[in-house]
Amino acid sequence: MQNANIKNNIISLFKEAEQKHRKEFQTGIIQDPEWPLWFAEHMKEKLEENLNKHFTIGELVYLLTSAEKAHKKNAPETDWAYYCANFFINRH
Numbered sequence: 001m002q003n004a005n006i007k008n009n010i011i012s013l014f015k016e017a018e019q020k021h022r023k024e025f026q027t028g029i030i031q032d033p034e035w036p037l038w039f040a041e042h043m044k045e046k047l048e049e050n051l052n053k054h055f056t057i058g059e060l061v062y063l064l065t066s067a068e069k070a071h072k073k074n075a076p077e078t079d080w081a082y083y084c085a086n087f088f089i090n091r092h
Contacts, residue, residue, distance in 0.1 A: 014081035036064040
């Protein structure tokens with residue numbers, strides 16, 4: 001049960017960050033090339049709480065970039081937040 005709660009918390013965290021980032025940076029065709037840094041800075045504390053692990057910003061940027069590449073390659077039809085949450089949980 002606790003693992004399901006952690007998974008749901010992390011999925012929600014990714015969804016909330018995705019929505020907030022979209023509102024702040026993606027208007028029209030303009031994209032934020034530094035999105036992994038933004039997500040790392042905004043999600044660090046809550047990811048650490050939920051996964052009971054310390055991350056550096058650099059580690060999170062690497063993991064976010066890796067998750068994005070894996071999502072595009074392996075399961076582009078899967079919800080991004082769901083995929084990334086599972087990516088993080090399976091590695092920690």
